[in-house]
Amino acid sequence: MAGSPVQVTGTVLTTRRVDAYHALTVVAPGIADRFRPGHFVTVAAGGRDTAMLTRRALTVHDVKPDYGGTVELVFAVRGAGTAWLSEVKARDTLDIVGPLGRPFPLPRDPCTCVLVGGEYGSASLFALGDALQLRGCRIDFVLGATTAERVFGALRARRMGETTTLTTEDGSLGMRGRVTDVLPGVIADVRADAVYACGPMAMLRGVTAVAVEFGIPVQVAVEEHMACGIGVCMTCVVPVIGEDGVTRMLRSCVEGPVFRGERVRFDDVGTIPFDALGAPGGRNV
Amino acid sequence: MELPNPVLTASGCGGTGRELAQFFDVVRLGAFVTRSITMAPRAGRPTPRMAETPSGLLNAVGLQGPGVEAFLERELPWLAERGARTVVSLGGGTVAEFTALSRRLADAPGITAVEVNLSCPNVEDRGRMFARDGSAAAEVVASVRAAIRYDVPVIAKLSPDVADIVAVARSCVDGGADALAMINTPAGMSIDVDAMRPALAAGAGGLSGPAVRPLAVRCVWQVHAALPGVPIVGMGGVTTGRDALELILAGACAVAVGTATFHDPYACPRILRELEELLTERGFDRLADAVGLAHRPAGTGPRGRTDLEESSL
Numbered sequence: 001m002a003g004s005p006v007q008v009t010g011t012v013l014t015t016r017r018v019d020a021y022h023a024l025t026v027v028a029p030g031i032a033d034r035f036r037p038g039h040f041v042t043v044a045a046g047g048r049d050t051a052m053l054t055r056r057a058l059t060v061h062d063v064k065p066d067y068g069g070t071v072e073l074v075f076a077v078r079g080a081g082t083a084w085l086s087e088v089k090a091r092d093t094l095d096i097v098g099p100l101g102r103p104f105p106l107p108r109d110p111c112t113c114v115l116v117g118g119e120y121g122s123a124s125l126f127a128l129g130d131a132l133q134l135r136g137c138r139i140d141f142v143l144g145a146t147t148a149e150r151v152f153g154a155l156r157a158r159r160m161g162e163t164t165t166l167t168t169e170d171g172s173l174g175m176r177g178r179v180t181d182v183l184p185g186v187i188a189d190v191r192a193d194a195v196y197a198c199g200p201m202a203m204l205r206g207v208t209a210v211a212v213e214f215g216i217p218v219q220v221a222v223e224e225h226m227a228c229g230i231g232v233c234m235t236c237v238v239p240v241i242g243e244d245g246v247t248r249m250l251r252s253c254v255e256g257p258v259f260r261g262e263r264v265r266f267d268d269v270g271t272i273p274f275d276a277l278g279a280p281g282g283r284n285v
Numbered sequence: 286m287e288l289p290n291p292v293l294t295a296s297g298c299g300g301t302g303r304e305l306a307q308f309f310d311v312v313r314l315g316a317f318v319t320r321s322i323t324m325a326p327r328a329g330r331p332t333p334r335m336a337e338t339p340s341g342l343l344n345a346v347g348l349q350g351p352g353v354e355a356f357l358e359r360e361l362p363w364l365a366e367r368g369a370r371t372v373v374s375l376g377g378g379t380v381a382e383f384t385a386l387s388r389r390l391a392d393a394p395g396i397t398a399v400e401v402n403l404s405c406p407n408v409e410d411r412g413r414m415f416a417r418d419g420s421a422a423a424e425v426v427a428s429v430r431a432a433i434r435y436d437v438p439v440i441a442k443l444s445p446d447v448a449d450i451v452a453v454a455r456s457c458v459d460g461g462a463d464a465l466a467m468i469n470t471p472a473g474m475s476i477d478v479d480a481m482r483p484a485l486a487a488g489a490g491g492l493s494g495p496a497v498r499p500l501a502v503r504c505v506w507q508v509h510a511a512l513p514g515v516p517i518v519g520m521g522g523v524t525t526g527r528d529a530l531e532l533i534l535a536g537a538c539a540v541a542v543g544t545a546t547f548h549d550p551y552a553c554p555r556i557l558r559e560l561e562e563l564l565t566e567r568g569f570d571r572l573a574d575a576v577g578l579a580h581r582p583a584g585t586g587p588r589g590r591t592d593l594e595e596s597s598l
């Protein structure tokens with residue numbers, strides 16, 4: 001199976017700070033080979049005999065062929081696990097499993113795509129941008145965050161994208177506001193055919209609403225709490241409407257994290273919609 | 286019931302088997318234990334369904350699953366084709382549901398044993414779990430025993446959240462259980478201090494992982510002491526071969542691995558290898574010789590016990 005994940009003990013090549021984020025480059029041959037844009041990996045935090053039992057999911061930002069294959073991860077410190085990761089040094093080893101999840105589907109024919117990233121969510125968009133450009137697509141970026149130092153990858157976006165629009169909630173970089181404030185204008189200006197988005201759930205909901213308004217397809221990479229990342233624990237589910245019109249609680253680690261935006265019931269995330277398959281007392285039981 | 290080796294997946298921790306097969310051949314498992322299968326599809330609980338605690342994991346998945354028909358159509362045949370030995374875990378809210386489920390499974394090929402998840406809430410008893418009461422547990426076990434094929438062993442899975450686990454264990458055996466499994470997750474809770482709300486959407490959840498291992502060891506110990514002839518599948522926080530041996534010395538003749546698989550997808554085959562190495566190192570020819578060995582009187586040598594039941598599950 002080309003896409004099947006592997007577990008590797010990878011040596012850390014470099015660590016660096018990128019504004020508000022930490023970046024790690026790790027030698028992980030089997031993972032780099034199999035990587036497609038949108039894939040993620042899980043990292044064991046805390047070293048041997050760690051008390052942290054669940055792995056941390058991180059998007060693959062970049063892969064390079066050096067040393068048989070490296071992956072670059074970009075992350076914000078949130079709790080104990082990411083705090084531990086931020087202390088990792090070059091030459092330390094990391095236990096990584098990947099590549100995981102359903103990657104971004106690519107359009108068959110060249111078209112114009114808007115890539116929308118919120119906070120560290122932009123990290124997954126550059127490999128996607130490369131793949132789209134290889135297919136002859138035009139790409140435009142819309143990146144946003146609360147403040148300037150939390151906007152990830154603005155320089156790279158400016159180099160790669162036909163246009164790049166930045167937003168911050170405090171106005172410290174680009175336009176003051178959110179990505180969804182500027183997205184309709186960008187879609188109209190560039191006559192976008194499709195939207196790709198990665199970032200916080202609330203942003204994905206807004207981006208999807210905009211794309212639906214324009215009647216163009218939108219692919220979103222969601223983020224739900226994960227314990228295993230490989231599809232065995234059932235903790236990472238989101239309500240998604242299937243081809244048959246039935247809502248199911250799908251695992252974002254295997255059926256996602258990339259979904260068609262209009263299929264995700266964003267308003268019902270964190271609930272079991274009453275009409276979902278198998279909902280308590282629901283009619284689909 | 287003969288298994289080629291004593292390391293099983295724990296119910297609800299191995300997916301459908303296909304997910305783990307990406308990492309290792311499921312035939313290498315002593316047995317694959319399914320998540321608890323219910324009659325109808327179940328959507329489970331809202332998210333967040335998990336929270337990490339020190340050396341522990343709280344979960345409230347709520348038995349999400351496709352229901353028995355989809356299980357028989359899509360999941361069991363795949364496991365059978367692979368040659369996996371499959372233990373089907375049963376979940377239900379009433380005795381009638383357990384009976385119906387057992388009837389539905391009665392003539393399905395490829396079932397090595399059934400495990401009765403007695404931690405399910407009993408809808409006819411204000412949602413209190415069957416496992417908290419010996420007579421309720423025994424009633425479920427007897428109904429499954431009566432409906433399932435005579436040559437398919439019935440394993441009763443017990444909860445540690447009871448005043449007297451030995452009494453419940455005895456009732457289950459009296460009700461027809463061929464073996465016992467323990468422990469299911471004790472109830473726990475965690476509050477997100479920043480949000481000042483419970484960390485799980487469901488409020489409380491089941492605690493698993495090394496945090497509960499001493500609880501598992503105590504339960505296995507007590508039940509083995511009282512019912513030395515009954516095979517026990519021990520589980521709760523097994524992460525290494527040493528942890529597996531601890532439960533075996535307490536009286537388990539097989540161990541199941543749950544949460545450890547979330548951290549290490551290869552946990553089951555790794556733990557088996559580590560356990561085999563430990564047994565060889567200590568000069569045990571057979572696993573059965575180590576089962577319950579910690580019960581020997583103080584002062585006796587490590588191999589002092591000779592009256593061990595041959596309880597290869």
Ligand SMILES: Cc1cc2nc3c(=O)[nH]c(=O)nc-3n(C[C@H](O)[C@H](O)[C@H](O)COP(=O)(O)OP(=O)(O)OC[C@H]3O[C@@H](n4cnc5c(N)ncnc54)[C@H](O)[C@@H]3O)c2cc1C
Pocket residue numbers: 040054055056057058059060074075076077078079080081082083120123222223224225226227257336337
């Ligand atoms: C597919 C996917 C890709 C991700 N990519 C990135 C990325 O590239 N960069 C980045 O900074 N973060 C990313 N995240 C979020 C990242 O997984 C969490 O920030 C991280 O797990 C928090 O761990 P912690 O120990 O620091 O926090 P804690 O809050 O202590 O974590 C406790 C537990 O909750 C889980 N958890 C908590 N928050 C999240 C969350 N938002 N998503 C999933 N699990 C969570 C952790 O895995 C852990 O098991 C991604 C999440 C997913 C699901």
Ligand SMILES: Cc1cc2nc3c(=O)[nH]c(=O)nc-3n(C[C@H](O)[C@H](O)[C@H](O)COP(=O)(O)O)c2cc1C
Pocket residue numbers: 233234295296297298320321342344346348374402442468469470492493494495497520521522523541542543544545
């Ligand atoms: C996410 C999760 C789901 C579980 N689902 C079930 C289940 O469906 N049926 C069941 O009998 N036990 C279930 N359990 C309990 C485990 O089978 C096991 O008894 C418990 O987790 C202790 O073992 P561990 O510490 O190795 O995980 C579940 C546990 C977890 C963590």
Ligand code: FES
Pocket residue numbers: 225226227228229230231232233234235236251252253254
């Ligand atoms: S994280 Fe375990 S099933 Fe998705």
